[in-house]
Amino acid sequence: MIVLKERFVMYFRCTFPPATPALEFAAVMPVISLTVNGNPVTVDVEARALLSRVLRDQLDLTGTHVGCDTSQCGACVVHVDGKPVKSCTMLAVQADGENITTIEGLAKDGKLHPMQEAFRENHGLQCGFCTPGMIMTAVALADENPELDEMSVRKGLEGNLCRCTGYQNIIHAVLDGAKAMRS
Amino acid sequence: MYDFTYHRPETLADAEKMFADADDGQYIAGGQTMVPVMKQRLAMPSDIIDLERISDLKGISRDGNVLSIGAMTTHAEVAGSGDVAKAIPALARLADDIGDPAVRNRGTLGGSIANNDPAADYPAALVGLGATIHTTSREIPADDFFTGLFETALEEGEVIVKVSIPVPDKAGYVKFPQPASRFALVGVFVAQIGDSVRVAATGAGPCVFRVEAMEKALEKDFSASALKGISVPGEGLNNDIHASADYRASLISTLARRAVAAAE
Ligand SMILES: Cc1cc2nc3c(=O)[nH]c(=O)nc-3n(C[C@H](O)[C@H](O)[C@H](O)COP(=O)(O)OP(=O)(O)OC[C@H]3O[C@@H](n4cnc5c(N)ncnc54)[C@H](O)[C@@H]3O)c2cc1C
Ligand code: FES
Ligand code: FES
Numbered sequence: 001m002i003v004l005k006e007r008f009v010m011y012f013r014c015t016f017p018p019a020t021p022a023l024e025f026a027a028v029m030p031v032i033s034l035t036v037n038g039n040p041v042t043v044d045v046e047a048r049a050l051l052s053r054v055l056r057d058q059l060d061l062t063g064t065h066v067g068c069d070t071s072q073c074g075a076c077v078v079h080v081d082g083k084p085v086k087s088c089t090m091l092a093v094q095a096d097g098e099n100i101t102t103i104e105g106l107a108k109d110g111k112l113h114p115m116q117e118a119f120r121e122n123h124g125l126q127c128g129f130c131t132p133g134m135i136m137t138a139v140a141l142a143d144e145n146p147e148l149d150e151m152s153v154r155k156g157l158e159g160n161l162c163r164c165t166g167y168q169n170i171i172h173a174v175l176d177g178a179k180a181m182r183s
Numbered sequence: 184m185y186d187f188t189y190h191r192p193e194t195l196a197d198a199e200k201m202f203a204d205a206d207d208g209q210y211i212a213g214g215q216t217m218v219p220v221m222k223q224r225l226a227m228p229s230d231i232i233d234l235e236r237i238s239d240l241k242g243i244s245r246d247g248n249v250l251s252i253g254a255m256t257t258h259a260e261v262a263g264s265g266d267v268a269k270a271i272p273a274l275a276r277l278a279d280d281i282g283d284p285a286v287r288n289r290g291t292l293g294g295s296i297a298n299n300d301p302a303a304d305y306p307a308a309l310v311g312l313g314a315t316i317h318t319t320s321r322e323i324p325a326d327d328f329f330t331g332l333f334e335t336a337l338e339e340g341e342v343i344v345k346v347s348i349p350v351p352d353k354a355g356y357v358k359f360p361q362p363a364s365r366f367a368l369v370g371v372f373v374a375q376i377g378d379s380v381r382v383a384a385t386g387a388g389p390c391v392f393r394v395e396a397m398e399k400a401l402e403k404d405f406s407a408s409a410l411k412g413i414s415v416p417g418e419g420l421n422n423d424i425h426a427s428a429d430y431r432a433s434l435i436s437t438l439a440r441r442a443v444a445a446a447e
Contacts (some may be wrong), residue, residue: 047186047189048184048186048221070219071219072363072364080288083288086285086289089218089285094211094214094235096191137284158283158365159283159284160283
């Protein structure tokens, strides 16, 4: 990673090359096709656009939250091909051809998903900012592990930060939600 | 993040050609380091070449006493692989403790070792197990691959294809996770293969390193008590707000004993 070191030096000496290449490249915008919450969509995106940004700003799916934008908090978690990923840490072009589920895709026919219902019942949220990411992570966790216990829920939620609840009720909610998903 | 041209080749030959043709090309694997680095403008490549679609870089297989893992194999795939769990359970657990589920679903073995973060977990495993890194042009022993802080033996444009790992008799890995990131504040990997023992420490110095005094003691007697009284000097180790160099040195001794006790 010598390149990274050189960049680091450039960063501090403020000797960035001018951003003109960016403008040239912007002329050839990639087109990507995704399935989002069951619906096929085709969008023009900048190569550098994050999946989180395309979902929120171009597809108007603002349920996916951006908390830190630095891969730490998990508010932006969505499912790509059924697996939870941080949408702020994935380029939209990398998701070309994939099946994406966001928090908006969980409720069916006006009825909350069992995990959403469990968060409501267990007071698993306060301000609600972390909740979409928590729920997307929790749904995948419950899908992958038929036998969840408190420790596996805590480990499974390591990448999701909540500044309000103190986590206790989130853990209760995930355990309850997982049970409801199985029944 | 500055814009760039995005490429998604399906063969290694195409990937290398795209790299060669680019002004300032860079490969992307899981992006769990690359995307944050580009956001911070610490890297501003003109071209990003995504290795995702190259099937030659994927998959886990075992041939006799050698386990092979493709560069584009995600941490979650290593953690969930029956072959890995059977051959080297310590490696499966190491992968399962990297970051969090979302990071493990995207981050790859190849990306982790190419990046060579001083606190990354895989470098300890590959050096500890005496693995070989196979690239598009050669085979590099792990001992020669990790050369310094964020530096490896990789040449410009060279792609890691897979790693091959001898299956040990016993191996153990214990890390003291940095509580915020889960990276290793210090992590120690211990492996016994025949009469030889390897001990590799990550997180402690600018780059993974072997602890020869511990290896010699364990070759005579593979037990936690054989490590009694053997310590690594704090001099030259990482010293930051998370831990002093002396604390890291003492962690190496403690974690090495635990890794031996946990080895299976
Ligand atoms: C929140 C968070 C927590 C984390 N916690 C941990 C942890 O606990 N332990 C740990 O070890 N890591 C941790 N990581 C890092 C993670 O493991 C990354 O996945 C890894 O460092 C980079 O892998 P990647 O596949 O995402 O590579 P990328 O980010 O795509 O690429 C990284 C570098 O490798 C190069 N590269 C990628 N593949 C190849 C290849 N096949 N050949 C040649 N060059 C290649 C790229 O050009 C780039 O320079 C964490 C990351 C995050 C965001
Ligand atoms: S917004 Fe993506 S991890 Fe915080
Ligand atoms: S409910 Fe406020 S951040 Fe979790």
